[in-house]
Structures are given as structure tokens and as C-alpha cells.
Amino acid sequence: MSYNIEKVAILGAGTMGAQIAGHCANAGIPALLFDLNDELVQNGMNVLTSLKPAPLYDKKIVALIEGCTYENDLEKLSDVDWIVEAVAEKMEIKHKVFQNIVPHVKDDVILSTNTSGLSVHSIAEALPENLLKRFLLTHFFNPPRYLRLVEIITDLADDDVVQTMVSFLEDVLGKGLVYAKDTPNFIANRIGVYGMMAALNLTEEMALTVEEVDKLTGTVVGRPKSATFRTADVVGLDILTHVANTSYERCIDDEDRDMFKIPEVLTKLIEDDRLGQKSKAGFYKKTDDGIMSLDFKTMEYKPQKRVRFDGFRLAKDQTHLTGKLKAMAWSDDKAGKFFWELLSRTLIYSANRITEISDDIINVDNALKWGFGWESGPFETWDAIGVEKSLTRMKEEGKKVPAWVEEMVASGRKSFYEIGDKAKTFYSITDKTPAEIPLKNKVINLAIEKSKGNLVKKDWSASLVDLGDGVLNVEFHSILQPVMNPIDTSVVETINDGLDLIEAGKYKALILNHDGANFCAGANLKLILQFCEEANWV
Structure with a gap:
């Protein structure tokens, strides 16, 4: 049976439900947004036009969303193709909502839950047998417009659904998409919150400051600028505590379960209603004197101090993420010792979760990259610092x-990953052999293309790669500024060489594309000045 999704409904007009409706509207899909009363629905609609960063491409898009209440509008579900539940994380509420809508849905409707950690099979107990085959998990990450991740659990649903x-x-x-298993907090929150709780505990153990830890777990090691404590404030300390408690209470056999115990500092903050950004105080507090950080000993706020560590400085001086990670992990100062301890615990914990929360390392890595904003997932990071060398150190440390x-x-x-003969492979724990990573038809991996012998020319800042079908690719890889890839002489000459090949009839098209995070920072201004001085206008 084939399905078309042309209209959706979201049950729950809270911040998350409203934004899911908003993102569907961004894609041109009309949405019904349900809640208990008109006031709650309107609050959700207001979120879409006031929240920052903006959930909508354009505020006018909100016209595609119709506010509804359970009491007055359930009959409108009769022509909805996909209904996603996004109500409070309480099983009894989710059961009641599903039971209320069942009489009003069409025969081929697709249903899903956006739960962040409750058992999908337990939620499904509220549904009649005929709807189970069209029920699955679709767990969006907040904010859904900006975070790519959706965790899905599909074992109840038919293949065509x-x-x-x-x-x-x-x-x-x-x-x-990452394919999760029906375990507490699924993949991203299970690993990501473990890392946050480990960082929090190490902050106290090693007498580090909030701002020091955020510097050591931020952009310098390929994590978001918000790092650990700023991320916690943005998420909400009550939400963080809820997720950690879910893992602690439900993951009884977890070998590192105690890491999810709520530390005293977090308990005190919540008791004081210091919940982070939404209460204007958490691990940070904005005052007239600037943004202050929490002192764990006094529970008062103090001015932030500049972070000075040799390991941090060495990492900042590295050009590529691999170099930054190695510099931090192998530094023997306090920064290096902290980062190594945090990283090694997280890597071991992630490896112990394979087959429990996911069948392979790819889904784990993608979950942390797409849901938590990491540049490299746990196993990609492990590759970067050296698997064999780090294993030796781990065992030496007991x-x-x-x-x-x-x-x-x-x-x-x-x-864990290798680019071999014409394919990128990962180590499969179930087969105990390398397995090829399947590429989607719409994805071009230049490293794989080059492994096939399709490199036409390589210069110091750009290369020409044959993509087949008469298409030539100019790949930027600036040797001096690889993060920003400015246009320099090498890039210009490589583009011209590609155009010459097209004019000679050897290729039909030339595209500019590479796998870096930043496409191009623009022209190298010194080069432009040089061209002007030489009257080189070509």
C-alpha cells in the first residue's frame, strides 16, 4: 500500500509540538496544531513568530497552521495523513490522547510519538491492533528547524509505512535519520547526557570552573560553542535532570549507571528555581556587570576568568579537528587530563552501548553529530586520537x-572507519568484519570518488575530480586556511583548468563542491590586490 503525506496534525502545542508544526509548514505542508484549549494553542502559535532562532522561514508561513482543541476539532483529523504526538512526557497523558483520537482518524493514517525517552512499545498499548502497523517513533530534536536529527523506531510498523x-x-x-532501539532515552540523549553528567562530575573532582570546562568542551574539540554548561542552561536544568533520571531509574543493568545520579550542585540549583536560560539563572547568570558563572563551592555567581591552559592553547593552534583532538587528549596539563578523562569515559560508554541502543556505530555517531552538534561522533573521535594508542592508555589506567x-x-x-578500495567501511560488531557504508543516491563523497581513481588534478588548494557523466568537480582544500577555504591562485588556476577541459570537449559541466563545513570565505584580498597591481583582469 502506498501513502502520501499532504496534511499533518501535531498533538500538543508546547514549544516542541509547535515547532514541529512550524517545520512542516516550512516545507509547505498544512498542519493542525492541537491542545487542551484555545489559550494553549495560541501560546504555541505565538512561539512560532517570537522564538529565536526563528522556527519559520517566514512569519507568513504560520497561515498554514490551524489551531485546534481536542474538545471541538477532533473530527478534523479525518483527512490527516500523519499525526505526531508531542504531549507531556507522562505515559498516562499519552495514552489518553491516543485513545481520544482513535475514533476520528482515517483508515490509512500514520501515527507517531515524539517521546524523548519513554518506551515506544508501552505507548503503543493505547492503540488498537489495526493501528499498530502504522505506528512508530519520530523523535525530533529541538529546535527542529536547525537540528537535523530525528530518531526513529520502526519495528511495529509495516515496511511501506x-x-x-x-x-x-x-x-x-x-x-x-538514525535507527534506534526501544531503550531509555534512545541514542543521542543516552550518550550525550552521559557526557554532560560526566563533565559536571569531573568539574567538581578536578576543581575546574564552569567557564574552563566550557572552553575545553566547546569549539576547540569540535563541539558547539555552548559546550557543556551553556547547553545545560539552554536546554533547562529541569529537563536535563529529567533525562538523567530516566537513564538512572530505567537502565538498571548499565555498568556506569551512577554517572546519571543527580549531583548536589544540580539539585540545589533546581531547588532554588535556577533552571537556566528560562529562569535567567543556572550555571550562568546575566547581570549588569556581564555574564557571571556559578561557583560550585559558594553557589554564588562570580566574574568569568580567562582560560589559560597549555593544552587548550596547543589545540587552538591546530588547523584540523583531528589535530585539535590529539593535542587536547595527549596534553599532560590539567586541561589535557580533564579532557582525556571525559573523552575516555564517553568512548568506553558509547562502545558498551552498541547492540543495546543501536546495532552499529554509524547510528551512534550520526545521532551525536545531528542531535548534539558534535563535528565528529564518538567513534570518529576515537579514530582521530588513535584507537590502538588510546586503548593502551585506558588499560594502563585500569x-x-x-x-x-x-x-x-x-x-x-x-x-572504526576506513576509506578503502572504492568505498568507506565501518567495523561491524555483529559480523566482526568491515562493512561498506551505503551511500544514498543524492550524496557525493569526494574521498570515495578519489579512491576510485577519479582524481584528474591536485593542486595545493584545489583539485579536479571526475564525477562521471561528463561532470567535473572543483574541490576546495586550502592548505593555509582549510576551515574557511578562501579563493587563492591555486583555486583560480584549478577552475580555469576545468573550464579548459570543458572547452576542449572532454567534459560537459563543472561544479564547485567540497565536504568541508564552510564552503568559501570569499577571495584572498591580498591576491586581488596583486591582480590589480599586475592589471591581471582575467
Whole structure:
């Protein structure tokens, strides 16, 4: 059976539900936004036009969203193709909402829950047998317009329902999907919140400041600028505590379960109603004198101090993320010791979760990149610092290393990912062998293209790569400023060489494309000045 999603309904007009409706509207999909009363619905609509960063491409898009109440408008669900539940994280509320809508939905409706950590199978108990095959998890991350991740659990749904939702989420809403298992907090929150709680505990253990930890866990190691404590403030300390408690209470057999225990400093903040950004005080507080940071000992706020560590400075001086991670992980100062301890714990914890929360490392890495804004996932990070070298150090320190990682290294494979003969592979724990990473038809991986022998020319800041079908690719890889890729002589000459090949009839088209985060910062102004002085106008 084929399904088309042309109209959606979101149950729950809170911040998350409203933004899911807004993102559907961004894609041109009409949405019904439900809640208990008109006031709650209007509050959700107001969020869409006032929240920053803006949930909508244009405020006029809100016209595609119709506010509804459960009491007056349930009959409007009769022509809705996809209904997503986004009500409070309480099982009894979710059950009641689903039970109320069931009599009003059409026969081929697709249903999903946006729960962030409750059991999907337990939620499904509220549904009749005929709807189970069209029920799945679609867990969006906040804010849904900006965070790519959607975690899905599909084991109850028919294949054609899954195929429809995968296509819609990826191609219409622009989402990156990871396939999770029905375990507490799924993938991203299980690993990401573990890392945040580990950082919080290490802050106290090593007598570091809030601002020091945020510098050491921020952009310098490929994490968001908000790092650890600023992220906690933005998310809300009550929300962070709820997620951590879910893992602690429900992951009884977790070998590092105690990491999710709520530390005293977090308990005190919540008791004082210092919940982060929404209460204007958390780990940080904005005052007339600037943004102050929390002193864990006094629970008072103090001016932030400049962060000075040799390891941090060395990492900042590195050009590529791999170099930054190595500099931090192998530094023997306080910064390095903190980062190594945090990283090694997170890597071991992530490896221990394979087969429990996900069948492979790819879904774990993508979940942290797309949901938490990491530049590299746990296993990509482990590759960057050196798997064999780090395993040796972990064992010397008495850390219990996952057996499957040792087995991988013993088999002769020294990294979780490799670009081999015409394909990128990952180590499959279930098969204990390398497995090819499937590429979607719409994805071009230049490293793989070059591994196929399609490199036409390589210069110091740009290359020409044959993509097939008469298409030539100019890849930027500035040797001096690889993060920003400014246009220099090498880039200009490579583009001209590509155009010459087209004029000679060897190729039909030339595209400019690379795999870096930033496409191009613009022209190298010194080069432009030089061209002007030489009257070189070509």
C-alpha cells in the first residue's frame, strides 16, 4: 500500500509540538496544531513568530497552521495523513490522547510519538491492533528547524509505512535519520547526557570552573560553542535532570549507571528555581556587570576568568579537528587530563552501548553529530586520537575496555572507519568484519570518488575530480586556511583548468563542491590586490 503525506496534525502545542508544526509548514505542508484549549494553542502559535532562532522561514508561513482543541476539532483529523504526538512526557497523558483520537482518524493514517525517552512499545498499548502497523517513533530534536536529527523506531510498523516516513522525513523535511532501539532515552540523549553528567562530575573532582570546562568542551574539540554548561542552561536544568533520571531509574543493568545520579550542585540549583536560560539563572547568570558563572563551592555567581591552559592553547593552534583532538587528549596539563578523562569515559560508554541502543556505530555517531552538534561522533573521535594508542592508555589506567574493540584491533583493523578500495567501511560488531557504508543516491563523497581513481588534478588548494557523466568537480582544500577555504591562485588556476577541459570537449559541466563545513570565505584580498597591481583582469 502506498501513502502520501499532504496534511499533518501535531498533538500538543508546547514549544516542541509547535515547532514541529512550524517545520512542516516550512516545507509547505498544512498542519493542525492541537491542545487542551484555545489559550494553549495560541501560546504555541505565538512561539512560532517570537522564538529565536526563528522556527519559520517566514512569519507568513504560520497561515498554514490551524489551531485546534481536542474538545471541538477532533473530527478534523479525518483527512490527516500523519499525526505526531508531542504531549507531556507522562505515559498516562499519552495514552489518553491516543485513545481520544482513535475514533476520528482515517483508515490509512500514520501515527507517531515524539517521546524523548519513554518506551515506544508501552505507548503503543493505547492503540488498537489495526493501528499498530502504522505506528512508530519520530523523535525530533529541538529546535527542529536547525537540528537535523530525528530518531526513529520502526519495528511495529509495516515496511511501506516505514518507507513513506523515511522518504518524507529525509526528502521533505530535510532530516537525518538514525535507527534506534526501544531503550531509555534512545541514542543521542543516552550518550550525550552521559557526557554532560560526566563533565559536571569531573568539574567538581578536578576543581575546574564552569567557564574552563566550557572552553575545553566547546569549539576547540569540535563541539558547539555552548559546550557543556551553556547547553545545560539552554536546554533547562529541569529537563536535563529529567533525562538523567530516566537513564538512572530505567537502565538498571548499565555498568556506569551512577554517572546519571543527580549531583548536589544540580539539585540545589533546581531547588532554588535556577533552571537556566528560562529562569535567567543556572550555571550562568546575566547581570549588569556581564555574564557571571556559578561557583560550585559558594553557589554564588562570580566574574568569568580567562582560560589559560597549555593544552587548550596547543589545540587552538591546530588547523584540523583531528589535530585539535590529539593535542587536547595527549596534553599532560590539567586541561589535557580533564579532557582525556571525559573523552575516555564517553568512548568506553558509547562502545558498551552498541547492540543495546543501536546495532552499529554509524547510528551512534550520526545521532551525536545531528542531535548534539558534535563535528565528529564518538567513534570518529576515537579514530582521530588513535584507537590502538588510546586503548593502551585506558588499560594502563585500569579502565575496562569493551572486548569487541580489542577484538577489532587484534584482527588487524586499527580504526572504526576506513576509506578503502572504492568505498568507506565501518567495523561491524555483529559480523566482526568491515562493512561498506551505503551511500544514498543524492550524496557525493569526494574521498570515495578519489579512491576510485577519479582524481584528474591536485593542486595545493584545489583539485579536479571526475564525477562521471561528463561532470567535473572543483574541490576546495586550502592548505593555509582549510576551515574557511578562501579563493587563492591555486583555486583560480584549478577552475580555469576545468573550464579548459570543458572547452576542449572532454567534459560537459563543472561544479564547485567540497565536504568541508564552510564552503568559501570569499577571495584572498591580498591576491586581488596583486591582480590589480599586475592589471591581471582575467
